[in-house]
Amino acid sequence: MDKANEIFNEVVADWIGSPPPVYRKLHEAMQNPESSFGDFSNIISADPSLAVRLLRIANSPFYGLSSKVETISHALGIVGIDQLKELALATILVNRFEGIDKDLVNMQSFWMHSIGCGLAARAIAKKMGERHLESYYTASMLHDVGSLIIYKEMPDKSREILTRCKSEGLPLSTVEDEILGFTHADVGAVVFTQWGLPDSLVEAVQYHHRPSEAKGDPLFPTIVHLADIIAYEMKLGTGGEPTIPVLDPAAIQRTTLTRSFLTDIQENVRDQVDDAVGLFFD
Numbered sequence: 001m002d003k004a005n006e007i008f009n010e011v012v013a014d015w016i017g018s019p020p021p022v023y024r025k026l027h028e029a030m031q032n033p034e035s036s037f038g039d040f041s042n043i044i045s046a047d048p049s050l051a052v053r054l055l056r057i058a059n060s061p062f063y064g065l066s067s068k069v070e071t072i073s074h075a076l077g078i079v080g081i082d083q084l085k086e087l088a089l090a091t092i093l094v095n096r097f098e099g100i101d102k103d104l105v106n107m108q109s110f111w112m113h114s115i116g117c118g119l120a121a122r123a124i125a126k127k128m129g130e131r132h133l134e135s136y137y138t139a140s141m142l143h144d145v146g147s148l149i150i151y152k153e154m155p156d157k158s159r160e161i162l163t164r165c166k167s168e169g170l171p172l173s174t175v176e177d178e179i180l181g182f183t184h185a186d187v188g189a190v191v192f193t194q195w196g197l198p199d200s201l202v203e204a205v206q207y208h209h210r211p212s213e214a215k216g217d218p219l220f221p222t223i224v225h226l227a228d229i230i231a232y233e234m235k236l237g238t239g240g241e242p243t244i245p246v247l248d249p250a251a252i253q254r255t256t257l258t259r260s261f262l263t264d265i266q267e268n269v270r271d272q273v274d275d276a277v278g279l280f281f282d
Contacts, residue, residue, distance in 0.1 A: 004181020011153045012187055016194035020092045022047045026085045027196050040081060041072045044088070053091045054079065061275065079134070087134055089197070090141050097148045104151045104158050105240065112237030114141045115276050119269045121227035124262075128223075128255060139204040139220065140227045144239035146188030146205070147172070150180075165242045172240045173209050184240075185209060212250050222251050226262060234266050236273060 019027070025043045029035040044051050051072055058075035059068060069075050076084060094111060121140035122133050130136065151158045161175045168175075173183040189206035204221045207214040208228055211221035225248055231237070232244040252259060 002181075007154075007180060008182045008186070008190075011150060012190050014153070015149055015191045019195040020089070020096065022050060023085065023089050023092055023195070026088055030081070030085060037073055037076060037081075040076055040084065044072050044076070044084075049095070050088060050091055054084075054087070056278070057087065061272065087138060089195075090138050093142065093145060097152060100148065100151045101155055104155060104162065105148070106237075109237035110144070110148070110239060112273070112277060113231050113239050114144060114237075116231035116234060116236035116269055116273050117141065117143060117224070117227045119227075119272050119276055120230040120265055121223050123265045123268050124223050124226060124255065124257065127257065127261065130223075135198070135201060136220070136223055136227075139201045140224045142188070142192070142201075143205050143208045143224050143228065144184060144188070146184035146186065146191070147240050149187050149191065150176070150184055154180075162240065165240070169242055171209070171245065172242075183209075209245060211248050211254075218254060222248070222254050226251055226255065230262060230265060230269065234269065236269075 022043065026040070029039050029043060044054055054072065054075050055069060058078040059065070065078070069078060079087060097107065100107070117140035118137040121136040125133050125136040157179060161172070161179055164170065164175050164179075165172055173185065176183040185206050185208060189202050192202050192205060199216065200220045203214050203216050204224045207218070207221040208224045211218045211225045214221045225245075228239075229245055229247055232241065252262070
C-alpha cells in the first residue's frame with residue numbers, strides 16, 4: 001500500500017463504518033418491502049431535531065402549500081419517501097461536524113455556501129425538467145462534506161493545504177492531490193458509497209469539479225458543478241476554494257442553458273438563501 005492510500009484509509013476509517021443512526025434506520029426501513037409510512041414516521045419522530053427540520057422543509061416555499069403541514073406523516077407525503085433518506089442525511093450532517101478548528105473553516109460560511117449550491121442546483125434542474133429536485137439539492141449541499149472530514153481528521157495537513165491555496169491561488173483539489181494524493185471529492189464519494197447513497201449522487205460528489213470525467217451520466221455532476229460556481233460568484237460563503245472554481249468548458253453546452261439564465265438564477269437563489277439556511281439551523 002502506498003503512502004497516499006494509507007493516509008486515505010486513515011481519514012475515512014472512522015466514517016465509512018459509522019453512518020448516523022437515524023440514517024441507518026431509514027436505510028434499513030427502505031430496504032424492507034414491508035415498511036409502512038408509520039415506520040418511517042416513527043423513525044423520524046424519535047429524533048426531535050430531525051422531525052422539526054422535516055416539518056420546516058415541508059412547510060417551506062419549496063413546496064408552496066396553502067395549508068400548514070403539522071404532522072410527520074403529512075410531511076413524508078409531501079417530501080416523498082424516495083427523497084427522505086437524502087434530506088435526512090443533509091440535516092443530520094449539519095450537526096455532525098463539531099470541534100473543527102475555526103481557523104480551518106467557518107461552519108456558518110461553509111453551510112451557507114453548501115445551501116446556496118443546493119438552491120442553485122434545484123433551480124437548474126427544475127428549468128431542465130428534471131425529476132426528484134431534492135436529489136440535486138441534497139447532492140449540492142453535500143458536495144464538499146469530504147473537506148470537513150479532512151479538516152476533522154487531519155487539521156495540520158489541512159492548514160498546509162489551505163495556506164498554499166490562498167498564497168498561490170490554486171484550486172483546493174489541486175493542492176490536496178499534490179499533498180495528500182487524493183481530494184475532498186474522493187473522500188466524500190467513498191464515504192457516501194459505503195453509506196449506500198445512490199450512484200448518481202456519489203458521482204455528483206466525486207466529479208463536481210470535473211463533470212466531463214464522470215463514468216455515468218455527466219448531467220448530475222454538471223448541474224452540481226454549475227451550482228458550485230454560481231454560489232462562489234455570489235460570494236455565498238465558501239467550501240475552501242480561494243477563487244471561483246474553473247468552469248468545465250462543456251458544462252453549459254451539456255445543459256443547453258444559456259449563461260444569461262445561469263446569471264438570472266442568482267436573483268432567485270439570493271431571495272431564498274436566508275430562509276433555506278433557517279430550515280437547517282435553529
